[in-house]
Amino acid sequence: xxxxxxxxxxxxxxxxxxxxxxxxxxxxxxxxxxxxxxxxxxxxxxxxxxxxxxxxxxxxxxxxxxxxxxxxxxxxxxxxxxxxxxxxxxxxxxxxxxxxxxxxxxxxxxxxxxxxx
Amino acid sequence: xxxxxxxxxxxxxxxxxxxxxxxxxxxxxxxxxxxxxxxxxxxxxxxxxxxxxxxxxxxxxxxxxxxxxxxxxxxxxxxxxxxxxxxxxxxxxxxxxxxxxxxxxxxxxxxxxxxx
Numbered sequence: 001x002x003x004x005x006x007x008x009x010x011x012x013x014x015x016x017x018x019x020x021x022x023x024x025x026x027x028x029x030x031x032x033x034x035x036x037x038x039x040x041x042x043x044x045x046x047x048x049x050x051x052x053x054x055x056x057x058x059x060x061x062x063x064x065x066x067x068x069x070x071x072x073x074x075x076x077x078x079x080x081x082x083x084x085x086x087x088x089x090x091x092x093x094x095x096x097x098x099x100x101x102x103x104x105x106x107x108x109x110x111x112x113x114x115x116x117x
Numbered sequence: 118x119x120x121x122x123x124x125x126x127x128x129x130x131x132x133x134x135x136x137x138x139x140x141x142x143x144x145x146x147x148x149x150x151x152x153x154x155x156x157x158x159x160x161x162x163x164x165x166x167x168x169x170x171x172x173x174x175x176x177x178x179x180x181x182x183x184x185x186x187x188x189x190x191x192x193x194x195x196x197x198x199x200x201x202x203x204x205x206x207x208x209x210x211x212x213x214x215x216x217x218x219x220x221x222x223x224x225x226x227x228x229x230x231x232x233x
Contacts, residue, residue: 004159043206045160045224091159098215103150103173105222107159 002027004094006108013082014116020067021077021111023092031097034068034075035105039089048090051075079113087115119143121225123209129231130199138194138228142211149192150222151184152208160208166192167215199232206230 003026013019025034036048051059051068058066063083067076079086092108122141130136142149147168152160153176162176168189177184181199186192196203206227214220 043154043208043227043229045208045210047221050221093159103148103165104162104176105152105160107161109157109159 002029002032002094002096002106004092004106004108006092006111008111009109010112010114012114012116013079015082015084017082018078018080019082019113021079021090021092021113023075023077023108025073025075025092025094027073027094029096029100031099033095033097034066035093035095036064036066036075036077037091037093037107038086039091039110041088045091049077082115084115084117087113089113121209121211121223123207123225123228125228126226127229127231129233132199132201132232134199134232135195135197136199136230138196138207138209138230140192140194140209140211140225142190142192142209143213143223146211146213146223147189148212148215148220148222149186150210150212151192151194152210153178154206154208154227156205163194163207196230199230201232204230204232 005024032053034051037045049061063080089110091110093105124139149166151163154160164184165173166186181197183195208227210222210224212222
């Protein structure tokens with residue numbers, strides 16, 4: 001079974017600085033997808049960025065980028081130029097490829113990000 | 118609708134009471150998911166529908182939990198004889214395509230259930 005581990009329950013960053021959130025996962029599959037979701041107090045999960053395991057190039061979305069290390073099974077999220085609106089819970093998630101016939105996301109336990117003004 | 122809508126947003130139930138949680142997915146979305154999120158945890162998968170077919174219910178924790186989507190649109194998650202460990206946020210999500218792989222799924226704001 002696949003697992004996702006986020007070892008940082010809470011992180012703080014100064015506004016305009018850069019912060020990196022860690023995520024490791026365990027799987028025996030070779031093809032899969034990884035995601036970072038943001039969850040503000042409203043509880044609505046919002047997709048931040050996604051990475052296909054077969055792609056070597058790290059995904060980027062504006063101020064958000066990932067460091068995907070497939071061999072190490074590591075998938076960290078870097079937030080540059082942090083803004084007050086980035087404060088939220090961040091969840092790392094794993095999803096198998098369609099060929100595995102499963103539909104579920106497997107989420108980590110989350111990292112609470114605080115942005116200091 | 119513009120987004121995934123869930124109701125009620127907040128529900129307090131007495132232990133032993135039955136509850137029903139409703140999800141209105143984004144119009145036209147064929148895939149619908151239910152997740153359970155306990156306090157301080159990440160969401161955990163409960164069940165998945167493709168149109169009206171429940172293709173995966175492996176995450177339902179007990180036979181007290183039942184989900185349906187009879188017309189392939191609105192879905193209801195029913196919890197019978199609620200217990201305190203059922204207290205959680207229940208998140209619904211939908212997707213325009215098949216519910217696997219890289220397809221983006223869109224979450225609602227959840228239904229907060231507290232069992233007292």
